[in-house]
Amino acid sequence: MVTISLCMIVKNEEDVLERCLDSVKDLVDEMNIVDTGSTDRTVEIAKKYTDRVFFFEWTGKFKDARNESFKHATKDYIFYLDADDVLQEEDRQKFKLLKETLDPEVDSVSMYYNAGVDEYGNVTLRYRRNRLLKRSRHFQWQGDVHNYIEVSGHIVNSDISITHLKNRHAVGRNLSIYKRKIKNGDSFTARDYFYYGNELRENGLYLEAIKSYTKAIEMEEGWVEDKIYACIFRADCHRFLGDTEKELSSLLLSLHFSKTPRPEAACRIGYHFQQKREYKPAIFWYELSTELKDDPDKWSFTYPAYSTWYPHLQLCVCYYHIKDFEKSYEHNEKAREYRPNDERILFNKKMLENRLEPVSRSRS
Missing domain, CATH: 3.90.550.10 (Spore Coat Polysaccharide Biosynthesis Protein SpsA; Chain A)
Known part of the structure; x- marks a missing residue:
C-alpha cells in the first residue's frame, strides 16, 4: 500500500x-x-x-x-x-x-x-x-x-x-495581486487574462472584465475551456451593463469553441429570450440544458444548477406565461426535488395547484 x-x-x-x-x-x-x-x-x-x-x-x-x-x-x-x-x-x-x-x-x-x-x-x-x-x-x-x-x-x-466549505471570501485579495503584476510589467498569458477577468467581474468592474475576457478569447494560445467560459462570463458583464445584444453575441460565440452547447450557456440564452417575453425559444434552450449530459472526465468548470433545478424553475415560469399550467407544475416539481424548501418554488406550487384544481374537477 x-x-x-x-x-x-x-x-x-x-x-x-x-x-x-x-x-x-x-x-x-x-x-x-x-x-x-x-x-x-x-x-x-x-x-x-x-x-x-x-x-x-x-x-x-x-x-x-x-x-x-x-x-x-x-x-x-x-x-x-x-x-x-x-x-x-x-x-x-x-x-x-x-x-x-x-x-x-x-x-x-x-x-x-x-x-x-x-x-x-x-x-x-x-x-x-x-x-x-x-x-x-x-x-x-x-x-x-x-x-x-x-x-x-x-x-x-x-x-x-x-x-x-468556505466561511468567508477574501474580497479583492486576488485582484490586488493581478494589479501588482500589471504594475510590475509582467506579461499575461491567456489564462491570466481569463482569471483576471473573473476577479474584475466578481468585484463589479464589468468594463475592465470585458476587456480582459476579450484578450483571453482572441489570443491564439490558451485552453479552449477557458475561452468557452470567457465568452459566457463576458456575456454576464454585458448583461449587467444592460447590453443584451452583445450578451447574446458572446454566448453564441461560446458555441464556436465548445461545438455543442454547455448548460451554462444554454440557460443564459434561454433567459435572454425569456426577458424579451419570447417564451417558445426560451423553452427550447432551457429544455436543452436539462438534456445535456456532463462528461465525468471534464476538467473545466461545471455549474450543476444549470442542468438541474434552475432550468426547471425557469421552465415553470415560461410554461405559465403560455398558459400550459400542467407543464409549469411538472417543472416546478422537478425543481423542488433539488430545493425542497425554496420559497419561490413553494409559492409556485401553491399557486399552480389552485390553478389546476378547477381543471381537474371539470375533467372528472
Whole structure:
C-alpha cells in the first residue's frame, strides 16, 4: 500500500483547520503544515495533529508557499488541501480504497473539487484537479494567483470529491495581486487574462472584465475551456451593463469553441429570450440544458444548477406565461426535488395547484 504526505499552507485558519484535519487524519501517513504568518491559534491547532509544522515568509505568491510545503513531504505521494476543504464520509471511504489499491506506477490521481455547495447540499461549482501526486516526479506549482500543477505521465481520474466549505471570501485579495503584476510589467498569458477577468467581474468592474475576457478569447494560445467560459462570463458583464445584444453575441460565440452547447450557456440564452417575453425559444434552450449530459472526465468548470433545478424553475415560469399550467407544475416539481424548501418554488406550487384544481374537477 502506498504512503501519503498531506501538505498544506495556512494563515489564520483557526475556525476551520480542525475540521479539515479531522476529516483526513486517518487517511494520510504524514502531515506537513506550512504557516505563512498566522496571528491566531492556527499553529497551536496544527501542532495538536503533527509536529511537522513549518514557517515560511509570505512572498505574495501562492505558488512559492505551496512548493515550499511540497519540499517537506517524505512519503510516496503528496496530497494537498486548503484549510477550508474537507472529505465527506462517502469520499473518505473512496479515498481509503484508493490508497489500498493504487498502482505505484500512477503519477497523479485527479479528484473533483466541489468548490461551492448551496444550503440544500447541491454542488454549485465543480471541476477536476490533480490532487494526489507522486513525490518522486517533483511536480511544481505554477501561477501567482490561480495556481496549477504541471503534471504529466500516467494520470488517473477518480470519482473522489474534495468539498470546499468556505466561511468567508477574501474580497479583492486576488485582484490586488493581478494589479501588482500589471504594475510590475509582467506579461499575461491567456489564462491570466481569463482569471483576471473573473476577479474584475466578481468585484463589479464589468468594463475592465470585458476587456480582459476579450484578450483571453482572441489570443491564439490558451485552453479552449477557458475561452468557452470567457465568452459566457463576458456575456454576464454585458448583461449587467444592460447590453443584451452583445450578451447574446458572446454566448453564441461560446458555441464556436465548445461545438455543442454547455448548460451554462444554454440557460443564459434561454433567459435572454425569456426577458424579451419570447417564451417558445426560451423553452427550447432551457429544455436543452436539462438534456445535456456532463462528461465525468471534464476538467473545466461545471455549474450543476444549470442542468438541474434552475432550468426547471425557469421552465415553470415560461410554461405559465403560455398558459400550459400542467407543464409549469411538472417543472416546478422537478425543481423542488433539488430545493425542497425554496420559497419561490413553494409559492409556485401553491399557486399552480389552485390553478389546476378547477381543471381537474371539470375533467372528472
